[in-house]
Amino acid sequence: MSIQLTEGVNLHIMPTEKYKTVRIVIKFRAPLDKKTITKRALLSSLLETNSKKYPTQTALRSELSNLFGASFGSSVTKKGAFHVLTLSLNVVNEKYLTMSDSILAKSIDFLKEIIFNPNVTNEHFNQATFVREKENLVDYYDSITDDKQTYANLELQKLFFEEDDQKIPSIGIKEDLAEITEDSLYHYYKKMLQQDQVDIYVLGAIDEDQLVKQFKEFSFESRKLKQKDLFYTPSNAKEIKIKIEQQEIKQAKFNLGYTTPIFYLQENYYAGQLFNGLFGGFPHSKLFVNVREKESLAYYASSSLDTFRGMMIVQTGIDSKKMEKVKEIVTLQLKEMQTGNFTEEDIYQTKQMLKNQLLQSEDNSSAVIERTYSNQLAKNTIMSIEEWMENIEKVTKEEIIGIANLVHLKATFFLSEEVK
The missing domain is CATH 3.30.830.10 (Metalloenzyme, LuxS/M16 peptidase-like)
Structure with missing residues (x-):
């Protein structure tokens, strides 16, 4: 109410x-x-x-x-x-x-x-x-x-x-x-x-x-709201911005920022959740399996979405000498997503993990309020968990591939160890 x-x-x-x-x-x-x-x-x-x-x-x-x-x-x-x-x-x-x-x-x-x-x-x-x-x-x-x-x-x-x-x-x-x-x-x-x-x-x-x-006893005054779009849409890069910084560190950090069309509860949101889960959001994702496990190129490798600002961040912790190889493998994993090199079993597993993640959040009252607030900001209504799950279940492989092809690298930041 x-x-x-x-x-x-x-x-x-x-x-x-x-x-x-x-x-x-x-x-x-x-x-x-x-x-x-x-x-x-x-x-x-x-x-x-x-x-x-x-x-x-x-x-x-x-x-x-x-x-x-x-x-x-x-x-x-x-x-x-x-x-x-x-x-x-x-x-x-x-x-x-x-x-x-x-x-x-x-x-x-x-x-x-x-x-x-x-x-x-x-x-x-x-x-x-x-x-x-x-x-x-x-x-x-x-x-x-x-x-x-x-x-x-x-x-x-x-x-x-x-x-x-x-x-x-x-x-x-x-x-x-x-x-x-x-x-x-x-x-x-x-x-x-x-x-x-x-x-x-x-x-x-x-x-x-x-x-x-x-x-009602709280003395808030009436206020007129300034009309402004909720979502921030970043521009695509004409050329990729690159920055390298050296510090005295043991583990280098190589982070990549991508523009996406994935906005909270909007048209591409559910396919975007599946894309991110398959790409780098879960332990069975391409980044985790191929960059961290198979190639042993990273101490960690994952992706996350900011669905209010149209951004995806890939985070990796690596050996400074392996940056170019890591970049190459990360780029390859995105191409694999864009060409549909993932199975229906991969999709099923990701859907189950997304649904379990949401159900687990129901045990946290703070998370429930935060989700309700985001719902009301984005849709001016409250979406039930059942409806959210139904929308996740409807996502097809073709929709995931379509989203993957709308994800574009815009910036990279490499924090490397000092060269002595």
């Missing part, structure tokens, strides 16, 4: 007895903008840390303990042409408690405090909190260099995308962080509350009428 609390703010109630907890997720969505990505990342950290009523991390954690060990967190991510800031709270299902006080009602009050009463004085975020979270974000940015696979992935995206909005990771960048002040971030926070599309999800054993009544 979905209810509009005010224009641009929707409450989605998902009653179920399946879980021992109730999960509340609040998503703030805004058009992707280079100028605000880092602000939103820092704001996410500040909102998670404390509030006016709970001015320290200790006080906030103490309140979560009072809510029978509720877990609370925040995150930021990209959805195509949008940036999403998420607050989530997981609290025990009241039927497992003997006390009469409503833990769920208190949990919603907690979120109301976090969202509308941040730790602010005279339109400035608390300086000590602001400085600490800013330093933590700097430390995180610096740590990316040590995580070589993440680093290689982000460098590939800088090559792959033309627009700065898409090049910058969802967590922002260090260069933009320096310009943010306590007051500038507070003024952006107010703008976010007034202008972002807000979607609230509550999943679990719940009293629907009580939920609606309580969330």
Whole structure:
């Protein structure tokens, strides 16, 4: 059940007895903008840390303990042409408690405090909190260099995308962080509350009428939404962008970025899922079997799709001296897909693995909400698991071959060991 609390703010109630907890997720969505990505990342950290009523991390954690060990967190991510800031709270299902006080009602009050009463004085975020979270974000940015696979992935995206909005990771960048002040971030926070599309999800054993009544007390104002396409469609490369970087590393990273016509729940989506599963998504895929197992050219080799931005990434961890051979074998595997060199048994196995993957995700309440949110963004409706499986089952070999022939290499990033 979905209810509009005010224009641009929707409450989605998902009653179920399946879980021992109730999960509340609040998503703030805004058009992707280079100028605000880092602000939103820092704001996410500040909102998670404390509030006016709970001015320290200790006080906030103490309140979560009072809510029978509720877990609370925040995150930021990209959805195509949008940036999403998420607050989530997981609290025990009241039927497992003997006390009469409503833990769920208190949990919603907690979120109301976090969202509308941040730790602010005279339109400035608390300086000590602001400085600490800013330093933590700097430390995180610096740590990316040590995580070589993440680093290689982000460098590939800088090559792959033309627009700065898409090049910058969802967590922002260090260069933009320096310009943010306590007051500038507070003024952006107010703008976010007034202008972002807000979607609230509550999943679990719940009293629907009580939920609606309580969330209607949240002081969100009506907001007009800017019309913008959800999906980002990358342009095909006139020539492949190539970057090689040397660092003192033990295992080289060779990543390849491809444009695809595969977008979430759109025309080519289901055939695209089969293509990716056969190409590099599962242990029986061509990349895993031929690059890693048969040729022993890689410590790992896999592919993944970003179905909101029309991108497929192939990730490999290799010996620096074998890059050209790895590139040759990866290219050959794509050609094998394009010519249909895979069996009906391969297709059947991939369909079963995709369906099992989806069924397993049903055990995770967070994954269920995320899928529902993506459904509503892409189709303005909720697709049942049964319908999803039926669409997967209908995919033919010819459709998979057709998709494979619409996948084009656009950029490669090679992180190699230093030549001595």
